[in-house]
Amino acid sequence: MNHVVSQKTIAHVTHVSGRGYWSGQKVTLTFLPASAGTGIRFRRVDLPSKPEIPALASYRVDAVLRTRLENAGASVEMVEHVLAALYGMGIDNCIVECDAQEMPGLDGSAYAIAIALHQAGRMDLEVPCVVHRIRSEMKLGDDRAHVHVSPGEHEGLTLMYHLDYGRHSPIPSTSSTYHLSPDEFLHSIAPARTFLTLADAEQLQQAGVASHVTTRDLLIFGEFGPLQNQMRFPDECSRHKLLDLIGDLALCGMRIDGKVYAHRSGHQLNGRMAEYLMNNSSETKSLQVASRRVA
Numbered sequence: 001m002n003h004v005v006s007q008k009t010i011a012h013v014t015h016v017s018g019r020g021y022w023s024g025q026k027v028t029l030t031f032l033p034a035s036a037g038t039g040i041r042f043r044r045v046d047l048p049s050k051p052e053i054p055a056l057a058s059y060r061v062d063a064v065l066r067t068r069l070e071n072a073g074a075s076v077e078m079v080e081h082v083l084a085a086l087y088g089m090g091i092d093n094c095i096v097e098c099d100a101q102e103m104p105g106l107d108g109s110a111y112a113i114a115i116a117l118h119q120a121g122r123m124d125l126e127v128p129c130v131v132h133r134i135r136s137e138m139k140l141g142d143d144r145a146h147v148h149v150s151p152g153e154h155e156g157l158t159l160m161y162h163l164d165y166g167r168h169s170p171i172p173s174t175s176s177t178y179h180l181s182p183d184e185f186l187h188s189i190a191p192a193r194t195f196l197t198l199a200d201a202e203q204l205q206q207a208g209v210a211s212h213v214t215t216r217d218l219l220i221f222g223e224f225g226p227l228q229n230q231m232r233f234p235d236e237c238s239r240h241k242l243l244d245l246i247g248d249l250a251l252c253g254m255r256i257d258g259k260v261y262a263h264r265s266g267h268q269l270n271g272r273m274a275e276y277l278m279n280n281s282s283e284t285k286s287l288q289v290a291s292r293r294v295a
């Protein structure tokens with residue numbers, strides 16, 4: 001029997017502030033409730049016409065190590081953690097106002113955003129949710145890195161991420177698997193932080209980006225583990241890649257029912273899968289709508 005799913009927005013306005021990792025620029029995000037069918041849209045309130053950028057795969061442009069969306073000359077950067085938090089916390093419709101191009105890096109995780117959304121509460125919009133039910137298998141990528149989707153045994157989205165950079169990498173090889181729910185997202189996935197090797201971090205800073213970021217702001221792996229930092233979970237790195245995967249897949253603009261298995265995939269491959277899901281949607285709507293409000 002179909003689980004009853006109706007579209008949600010946040011019950012109250014909420015804010016999150018920080019600095020962009022790459023630009024160092026201060027930014028405040030204001031999450032506004034939105035009506036059914038709005039989807040997730042960014043609004044650049046620092047630009048004269050306050051342009052909106054829909055969070056859909058068709059607005060994604062390739063960028064190194066991050067997800068960028070562009071519409072009519074305006075863009076937003078590093079959106080994946082914001083989108084993961086909205087999807088993970090069960091929010092289908094929201095306007096995200098931002099006063100800079102780059103989203104806040106925070107502690108490298110989506111936890112502050114997930115907490116803010118949790119405290120804002122969810123409101124049921126009493127309109128059926130648009131669900132992409134995965135009915136057949138599809139694999140993108142190659143043996144080195146791939147994303148594979150297949151029909152699920154349960155309602156909702158089950159995600160598995162396998163991270164393996166080889167025996168000589170200081171980053172441990174781990175796997176993480178979750179059947180997504182707001183509770184699971186908030187406590188187990190949102191706190192997992194961005195990570196880099198020391199060599200990658202040095203290369204970025206030599207290129208003049210992320211100059212204010214220190215080893216305390218995210219996980220930087222030296223030869224023997226994280227520098228001046230401790231792991232929050234033994235599989236924190238694969239959990240973070242799973243967080244990125246959720247944010248990137250959210251660009252299909254629908255709830256997803258099915259299983260996703262990812263092996264070493266990054267934003268570009270994830271984004272291509274979101275595009276595939278968006279363009280090959282056998283979308284179904286739930287038949288009934290719940291009338292209760294969700295706290």
Ligand SMILES: [Zn+2]
Pocket residue numbers: 080081194240243244
């Ligand atoms: Zn990330």
